[in-house]
Amino acid sequence: MDFDLGAGIAVLERTPLAMRALLAGLPPAWTDATEGPETWSPCVIVGHLIHGEHSDWIPRARLILAQGPERRFTPVDRTAQFRESQGKPLAGLLDEFARLRAENLATLAGWGLTGAQLGLTGEHPDFGPVTLRQLLATWVAHDLSHLAQVARVMAKQYREAVGPWRAYLPIMER
Amino acid sequence: MDFDLGAGIAVLERTPLAMRALLAGLPPAWTDATEGPETWSPCVIVGHLIHGEHSDWIPRARLILAQGPERRFTPVDRTAQFRESQGKPLAGLLDEFARLRAENLATLAGWGLTGAQLGLTGEHPDFGPVTLRQLLATWVAHDLSHLAQVARVMAKQYREAVGPWRAYLPIMER
Numbered sequence: 529m530d531f532d533l534g535a536g537i538a539v540l541e542r543t544p545l546a547m548r549a550l551l552a553g554l555p556p557a558w559t560d561a562t563e564g565p566e567t568w569s570p571c572v573i574v575g576h577l578i579h580g581e582h583s584d585w586i587p588r589a590r591l592i593l594a595q596g597p598e599r600r601f602t603p604v605d606r607t608a609q610f611r612e613s614q615g616k617p618l619a620g621l622l623d624e625f626a627r628l629r630a631e632n633l634a635t636l637a638g639w640g641l642t643g644a645q646l647g648l649t650g651e652h653p654d655f656g657p658v659t660l661r662q663l664l665a666t667w668v669a670h671d672l673s674h675l676a677q678v679a680r681v682m683a684k685q686y687r688e689a690v691g692p693w694r695a696y697l698p699i700m701e702r
Numbered sequence: 703m704d705f706d707l708g709a710g711i712a713v714l715e716r717t718p719l720a721m722r723a724l725l726a727g728l729p730p731a732w733t734d735a736t737e738g739p740e741t742w743s744p745c746v747i748v749g750h751l752i753h754g755e756h757s758d759w760i761p762r763a764r765l766i767l768a769q770g771p772e773r774r775f776t777p778v779d780r781t782a783q784f785r786e787s788q789g790k791p792l793a794g795l796l797d798e799f800a801r802l803r804a805e806n807l808a809t810l811a812g813w814g815l816t817g818a819q820l821g822l823t824g825e826h827p828d829f830g831p832v833t834l835r836q837l838l839a840t841w842v843a844h845d846l847s848h849l850a851q852v853a854r855v856m857a858k859q860y861r862e863a864v865g866p867w868r869a870y871l872p873i874m875e876r
Binding site (some may be wrong): 529531532535538539546551555558569654655657668670672679680682685686687688691693695696700702 | 703704705706708709712713716717719720722723724725727728729731732735790795821826828829832833836840842843844846847849850852853854856857859860863864865866867869871873874876
């Protein structure tokens with residue numbers, strides 16, 4: 529499937545709603561659960577998505593659109609949420625994510641991007657040249673990847689509780 | 703994490719909301735997308751969850767609670783949704799899933815299950831004896847597994863569109 533701006537935005541605007549529908553009001557036994565040491569809980573994942581709204585997607589898109597002399601992206605800080613979100617209640621994090629995402633999608637809509645602009649490039653610190661189209665497609669896929677992760681982290685909490693059904697639930701071994 | 707009826711129900715009541723938040727109103731390019739031949743789209747997955755509400759979880763729980771001479775479960779029909787839901791609009795399927803789930807959770811709450819009842823067993827066609835507690839934990843894990851699947855199926859549609867970022871998105875290869 530080719531990247532389509534409207535179809536991509538349709539997913540981006542739903543992610544905060546889906547995270548809220550799944551997580552808001554759940555006991556901490558679910559929202560603070562992890563897959564083991566050094567892995568992320570649903571709360572930490574929402575914090576990571578918030579950091580991306582501040583620092584990754586729209587700032588990188590701006591850098592590409594500016595086409596200035598410096599088009600190299602700042603590397604993603606994968607532990608920022610441990611400084612920025614740790615200890616904050618999940619309800620507030622879900623609100624913050626929804627607010628930032630709405631602002632960022634308003635910014636994106638305001639740009640009225642053309643096909644030519646979607647083909648402009650920036651420089652990824654690991655991959656080299658990447659297009660704005662690829663960046664926006666990755667924003668969408670990154671959302672979905674972390675939504676799948678939240679569901680997987682939660683499912684794994686019942687790895688033992690499901691008894692023999694574990695054999696029919698490949699998610700338990702991922 | 704041990705199965706806890708309240709914590710389990712907290713997830714079961716959120717799944718229809720999360721599916722609706724993620725899928726309602728999305729273009730069919732997302733909701734009819736699959737991972738390839740013989741794999742399921744988000745629409746088909748919602749149909750499968752509806753079939754489970756009719757035929758699997760509560761009927762099996764009833765069979766266990768009755769402790770009659772016949773405690774063997776009817777095998778799950780994994781293709782029922784292709785007969786029962788094919789061609790139905792997703793909006794209606796999401797409504798049907800939400801309605802059936804609410805009814806089933808009302809039934810479950812009405813039983814006021816005790817710890818002793820959660821330890822009663824039925825006979826799984828493949829696994830032999832399973833407890834009501836394991837059945838209910840599996841209901842929860844099955845929801846989460848299919849929510850992760852929906853997000854994965856959607857993410858994979860951008861496998862090519864993300865360009866080199868594919869290397870950072872293991873969900874694309876699952």
